Amino acid sequence: MRIAVVGLGVVGASAARSLALAGAEVTVFERTAPAAGTTGTSFAWINSHQKNPLAYHELNVAGMAEHAALQEPGGQWYFPGGNLEWAHGPGRERLAAAVAELRARDYPVEWISARRARRLVPDLRVPDGVEEVAWYPSEGYVLPVALLARLWGEARDHGARLRCPEEVTGLSRERGGARVTLADGGSAYFDAVVLAAGRWSEAVAHLAGMPLPMADPEAPGSATVGFLGCTAPLPTRVGSVLTTPELNVRPEGGGRLVVQGLDLDAAADPAAVPAPDGPQAQELCARLRNLLEGTEAARLESLRVGQRALPADGLTVAGFHTDGVVYALATHSGITLGPLLGRLAAEEVVAGKESPLLAAFRPGRFAGVDKATLPPPVPARFAGQQ
Structure with a gap:
């Protein structure tokens, strides 16, 4: 499969790695620079505090375990110091x-x-x-850019290519796949596209006709x-x-x-x-x-x-749009969940193996939802909230 990934933060790098390991031909499009978004400004605490509902808590616990499984002897990015x-x-x-x-x-x-x-x-x-x-x-922290380097380096080792700076300006269905149009007027065809655009996810998903409302990342004093x-x-x-x-x-x-x-x-x-x-x-x-x-x-x-990259209802988004070609990943817990989401997304995109961990987080929940009717996420003001 030829698969495009849009965005090279931790989530995008993880998706690229897992897709490449699964045998896909992966091209990553990054608008500015790796880690230019939320990855570069994250507190990067690995935890599952106050992650409700229960399905979200369980997803984050699995994300914590994924970091431990990914850590190699002498690794310099993950520190499970409690x-x-x-x-x-x-x-x-x-x-x-x-x-x-x-x-x-x-x-x-x-x-x-x-x-x-x-x-x-x-x-x-x-x-x-x-x-x-x-x-x-069981908690700890990561060094976000070092984690991205580990994920992207392994993706690159398995053939993934980076096009940067390269802005995606169009996503259209074509012959059972999708055509990705770029700001310079060029385009390329892919069998599937994985969106990992962080706080820009709403605008990028809109290119494919996918509703993915995100909390305003520019609002002063807000949860973002x-x-x-x-x-x-x-x-x-x-x-x-x-x-x-x-x-x-x-x-x-x-x-x-x-x-x-x-x-x-x-x-x-x-x-x-x-x-x-x-x-x-x-x-x-x-x-x-x-x-x-x-x-x-x-x-x-x-x-x-x-x-912060924060879906408008506060919960992770992971899954295909109705066309089965464009797959979206967006989450407030990008550091904790990044390695896990990348692996599960690759299994769903390449092998068609649906994960029960992601069942409650499909983008289809936003179909027909007016973003203006969603209450703004509550800002974290007390220890343990974020």
Whole structure:
């Protein structure tokens, strides 16, 4: 089969890899550059927290397992170091309910003491009054661009080709397949097309007549936008994800840390990216100094406004359009789910093997739906929400 993939973030790279491994002749069209979209601005926490309904939780758990299965000895992209979380005031009740729900689903989580939390992360400063910390041992994080390199490198090893920069401007059915038209006026025929265009999925799907409503990735303060800071190298010991009321933290390699303050995201605006030494950056660094020893000289090397790929109803999209030729992948959980979605999509496209894990996430659910009637997704403002 000759198959086109539109987009080269983690999801597109995963689809390209699995399709190439299945024997397909794969061509990837990327408009600007690999990892130019959400992949490059993701907190990249591998988890299945507050992923409802149950089918979405189960999909994310399977996504976590896919990362573990994909990891090779000495791999430098996946770090299953667990996650520590605590809460203050009314947040304690919210956290307790979330932990109880996860336990009922047999998800690995336990309550540990502040002392044990400090043994797991030696430089951790647990605030006074926090007696119990939620520990999620099966969680972790990835380095998104390193993950993309692993996936795309293997796809390329098996014959996949990249056309970049190359913008897809048309998708039309032809002779049982699809013709892909490009911005330069050229075109090519393929037996199938996999859309993995991230936050641009709605516009690209529209080219094929597929309704795929996405939340507005440009809306200031919405669920689709948030600050993401990266520090200069710091002499602090942390190998786990930290999701706390004031700050989320994960290692980035080379002593750098990725930091995120969800309550600050209410002021995030893609049209007004703040300076890495401005008020938002200073606040993130102050919170980091309160959270970890060895961060007294913390400063940000970069502060970005990430723009999330978020289907309008908040849930993953995976499946064929009615023509059985154009296959769409769009998800808010692109890092956790990317390797799994790529493999399952390849099985469905090449072998016609439908996955029960994807049954609740078909694009057909949007047929006849007026996007304006869908409530906007609720922004993540508390630890564990994203």
